[in-house]
Amino acid sequence: MVDRRAAGEPLEHVLGWTDFCGVRVDVDPGVFVPRPRTELLVREAVAVARPGSVVADLCCGSGAVGAALIAALDRIELHAVDIDPAAVGCARRNLDSASTHVYEGDLYEPLPSTLRGRVDLLVANAPYVPAHAVRLLPPEARLHEPLVALSGGQDGLDVVRRVTSEAGAWLAPGGHLLVETSERQAPSLVEIVAGSGLAPRVARRADLGATVVVGTTPRGYPDADSAPRGDGS
Ligand SMILES: C[S@@+](CC[C@H](N)C(=O)[O-])C[C@H]1O[C@@H](n2cnc3c(N)ncnc32)[C@H](O)[C@@H]1O
Numbered sequence: 001m002v003d004r005r006a007a008g009e010p011l012e013h014v015l016g017w018t019d020f021c022g023v024r025v026d027v028d029p030g031v032f033v034p035r036p037r038t039e040l041l042v043r044e045a046v047a048v049a050r051p052g053s054v055v056a057d058l059c060c061g062s063g064a065v066g067a068a069l070i071a072a073l074d075r076i077e078l079h080a081v082d083i084d085p086a087a088v089g090c091a092r093r094n095l096d097s098a099s100t101h102v103y104e105g106d107l108y109e110p111l112p113s114t115l116r117g118r119v120d121l122l123v124a125n126a127p128y129v130p131a132h133a134v135r136l137l138p139p140e141a142r143l144h145e146p147l148v149a150l151s152g153g154q155d156g157l158d159v160v161r162r163v164t165s166e167a168g169a170w171l172a173p174g175g176h177l178l179v180e181t182s183e184r185q186a187p188s189l190v191e192i193v194a195g196s197g198l199a200p201r202v203a204r205r206a207d208l209g210a211t212v213v214v215g216t217t218p219r220g221y222p223d224a225d226s227a228p229r230g231d232g233s
Contacts, residue, residue, distance in 0.1 A: 010140040021068035028090045032149040033140075034064035038125050040210035041180045042068045044203050045123050048176050048214075049073050053120040056170065057081070058107050058163055061149065063091030065123055066100065075099065079119075081110055084148055107159075108166050119170045124163045125180040130156035156185055157192065164189075164196050168217065171198075177215040189213045 004014045012018040012033045017026050020034040021042050027033055042065055049055070051074040057066045060080035069076060078100045082088050088104040095102055103110035129150045134142065141150060152159050160179050167177040177198055181189045186202050190213055193200040198215030 008139055008143065010144050013144060018064075020064040021071070023064075023067050023071050025062055025064045025067055025094050026090055027062050028086060029144070030086045030146060031084075031090045032061040032087065032145050034062060037205075037208040037210035038065060038180060039068075040203060040205045040208055040212050041065060041123060041125055041178055042072065044212050044214060045069055045121050045176075045178050046072045048178075049076065049121055051075060052077070054115070054118050054172070055079070055121045055123065056111065056115065056119045058122065058124045059083075059126040059159065060091050060095075060102070061087045061125070063094035063102065065125060066091070067094045069123075070095070070097065070100070079103070079111055079115060081105060081107065083107075084146060086146075087149070107162055108170060111170070116170055118172050120172050120175050122163075122167055122171060122175065122177045124160065124178070126152065126159040126163055128152040128156045128160060128181055128185060130154065155188070156182070157188060160189060161192055164192050164198075164215065167215065168197050171217045173217060175217050179213050179215075181211050181213055183209075183211050186211050186213060 001014050010033050012027045013029045017024055021039050054077045057080040060082045063080055066078045066080045080091055080095055081103045083106050091102045127150050131151050131154055134151050190200045193213055193215035199218050200215050203212045
C-alpha cells in the first residue's frame with residue numbers, strides 16, 4: 001500500500017474507502033474520489049428536503065452524495081445514475097438499501113418515466129472542469145480518475161447544461177435542482193438555471209471552497225417549503 005501511494009495513487013484508492021460527511025464510502029480504483037467541498041451540496045439538499053423526499057442523484061460516482069443524504073434524512077427514495085460501469089458497481093455497494101435504485105446510463109435516460117414530475121431533489125456533482133484545464137489538475141486526479149468524471153467540455157458546463165435543461169420535466173412542484181459548480185462558473189450557471197424556468201440562488205462555503213447553484217420550480221405554492229403535501233408530511 002505504501003508503494004502504491006508513493007507511486008502517486010490516491011490514498012482513497014489505496015485504502016479502498018474514504019470518509020464523506022461522516023459516512024464510510026467505498027471508492028474503487030478508477031472511480032472519482034468524493035471531495036470535501038461536496039459537503040455543501042449535501043448540506044443544501046438536507047436543508048430543503050423533507051421526510052419521504054424523492055431524490056435523484058445524476059452523475060453519482062461512488063454514490064457518496066446519496067449515501068450522505070440517506071444518513072442525514074428520514075426515509076428518502078433515492079435514484080442514482082452514472083454513465084461509468086466502474087462507478088455504478090461502486091455505488092451499488094455504497095447504496096445497498098430497499099429504497100435505493102442505481103442505474104447505468106446517460107443522465108436522465110435510465111430513470112423510470114414514472115419519476116417525471118415527482119422528483120423533490122435533483123442533485124448533481126457532474127464533471128465541470130473546462131477541458132483545457134484538466135491538464136492543470138493534480139496527478140492524482142489527472143492520472144487516476146477517468147476523464148468522463150472530470151471534463152465538462154469547452155467551458156466546463158456541457159453536462160450541467162444538459163442536466164438543467166431537462167430538470168423541469170422531472171422536478172415536482174416546489175422541487176429543487178442542486179448543482180455543484182465553481183465560483184467562476186456560478187454566474188453562467190445561474191443564467192442557465194433561470195433560462196430553464198427555475199428560480200436560481202447561489203450557496204457558498206469559503207472554508208470548503210465550495211459553490212452550489214440551487215434552482216427551484218416556481219410552480220405550486222409561493223412558499224413551496226411550507227406547502228402542504230398530499231402525503232400529510
Ligand atoms: C465529478 S464526478 C462526481 C461523482 C459523485 N457525484 C461525487 O460527488 O463523488 C462526476 C461523475 O459523473 C459521471 N458522468 C459523467 N458524464 C455523465 C453522464 N452523461 N451521465 C451520467 N453520469 C455521468 C462520471 O462517470 C463521474 O462518476
